Amino acid sequence: MHIVDGALSAPVLVSGAVLTAGGITLGLRQMTLERIPAAGVLSASFFVASLIHVAVGPSSVHLILNGLCGLILGWTAFPALFVALVLQAVFFGFGGITVLGVNTLNIALPAVLMGLALRPLIARAGPRLAALWGAIGGAGAIALTTVFVAGALVFSGEAFVPAAKLVFFAHIPVMAIEAVISAAAVVLIKRVKPDLFAAPSAALPA
Amino acid sequence: MKPFILSGLIACAALAPLPALAHKVIASVYPSGEAIEGELGFSDGTMVAGQAVNVIAPDGRVLATVTTDAEGNFSYAPSEPVALTFHADMGGGHVADVTMDQADVAKILGKAETLAAAQAELATPAAAATAAGPAPMSAAERLVEREATAEMLRDELRPLRQEIAAMKEKNDLQTVLGGIGYILGLFGLGFYLAARRSLARG
Numbered sequence: 001m002h003i004v005d006g007a008l009s010a011p012v013l014v015s016g017a018v019l020t021a022g023g024i025t026l027g028l029r030q031m032t033l034e035r036i037p038a039a040g041v042l043s044a045s046f047f048v049a050s051l052i053h054v055a056v057g058p059s060s061v062h063l064i065l066n067g068l069c070g071l072i073l074g075w076t077a078f079p080a081l082f083v084a085l086v087l088q089a090v091f092f093g094f095g096g097i098t099v100l101g102v103n104t105l106n107i108a109l110p111a112v113l114m115g116l117a118l119r120p121l122i123a124r125a126g127p128r129l130a131a132l133w134g135a136i137g138g139a140g141a142i143a144l145t146t147v148f149v150a151g152a153l154v155f156s157g158e159a160f161v162p163a164a165k166l167v168f169f170a171h172i173p174v175m176a177i178e179a180v181i182s183a184a185a186v187v188l189i190k191r192v193k194p195d196l197f198a199a200p201s202a203a204l205p206a
Numbered sequence: 207m208k209p210f211i212l213s214g215l216i217a218c219a220a221l222a223p224l225p226a227l228a229h230k231v232i233a234s235v236y237p238s239g240e241a242i243e244g245e246l247g248f249s250d251g252t253m254v255a256g257q258a259v260n261v262i263a264p265d266g267r268v269l270a271t272v273t274t275d276a277e278g279n280f281s282y283a284p285s286e287p288v289a290l291t292f293h294a295d296m297g298g299g300h301v302a303d304v305t306m307d308q309a310d311v312a313k314i315l316g317k318a319e320t321l322a323a324a325q326a327e328l329a330t331p332a333a334a335a336t337a338a339g340p341a342p343m344s345a346a347e348r349l350v351e352r353e354a355t356a357e358m359l360r361d362e363l364r365p366l367r368q369e370i371a372a373m374k375e376k377n378d379l380q381t382v383l384g385g386i387g388y389i390l391g392l393f394g395l396g397f398y399l400a401a402r403r404s405l406a407r408g
Contacts, residue, residue, distance in 0.1 A: 031400070
């Protein structure tokens with residue numbers, strides 16, 4: 001998920017940084033008072049999730065949780081994930097400083113897309129349907145992220161099909177796990193704090 | 207370049223089914239007698255086997271391509287005293303670049319030359335004749351002897367060195383907690399600013 005320094009070409013890095021800057025601006029604008037704690041908690045979860053490796057078969061995977069992040073935060077996922085990615089790069093050398101823009105875009109944009117598509121559906125759905133949408137959001141965000149990662153590699157000169165295949169198949173276990181976690185989280189949130197999925201304008205205090 | 211990347215990808219897919227893709231790449235090189243040894247792996251401890259590593263001179267020439275063994279180790283005997291960059295592309299955005307600077311490479315080359323000269327001297331029949339018997343060791347002999355001891359020491363120390371490299375990559379709890387602290391602090395600050403703004407608005 002985290003592309004390292006030196007793997008991408010300059011145009012890809014620059015356009016990634018520009019798009020991410022746009023996403024962060026949009027996200028900050030939508031960051032309402034009551035959404036800040038949620039953003040902080042999700043940012044911290046993302047930060048920690050990448051450090052915990054779970055062995056799956058011959059390889060090991062770690063959670064990404066960007067789907068859940070997008071479902072709850074919408075555009076605010078951009079600043080939340082950006083902060084976590086900066087700290088991961090600085091503290092642990094995950095990814096790198098020059099690729100920060102591209103990495104944020106690859107992880108946050110799928111989250112935002114899932115959030116935009118599924119939030120209204122979750123807000124309306126009953127618990128069972130909400131779980132389904134949550135699962136789709138969790139797995140879909142990872143799948144989209146793998147496509148984005150492959151895309152970034154392609155624009156830097158790698159052949160698309162092998163690159164995409166490699167990244168996509170390596171993340172199938174992650175997708176399955178994230179689907180379950182997102183579904184569980186969505187159901188829990190629907191039960192205890194359903195207004196978290198309400199439209200941002202409705203959540204604003206008058 | 208394309209065929210190289212492609213073959214690298216295929217090698218990756220074939221030899222190490224689904225390498226730990228989501229992890230940080232670890233690569234290191236160190237002098238080992240008359241050669242440079244290095245290793246290639248991921249932060250979760252899996253080593254990359256059968257991976258092509260390009261040895262690149264500062265002017266961009268590819269001097270050689272070496273392949274990692276089952277434990278992710280590779281070795282290269284330098285032929286020119288220039289800074290060497292070892293570049294490996296494991297596909298999926300995992301690229302490793304490690305450089306050994308000119309001084310270190312030159313030192314290895316110098317060592318290789320004196321050793322070769324000493325071995326040549328010992329190999330000549332005259333030297334062999336004097337070497338027989340309890341006569342004190344010649345300088346050449348001592349050099350060969352010392353090199354053998356160094357080799358042994360290196361073999362003994364290798365696991366230790368690898369363990370230290372692995373330890374450096376370990377994420378300790380303090381750093382994780384520090385990171386969480388940073389995040390909470392940042393969002394707390396944001397919360398404070400937003401709250402102040404909404405209070406000022408009435």
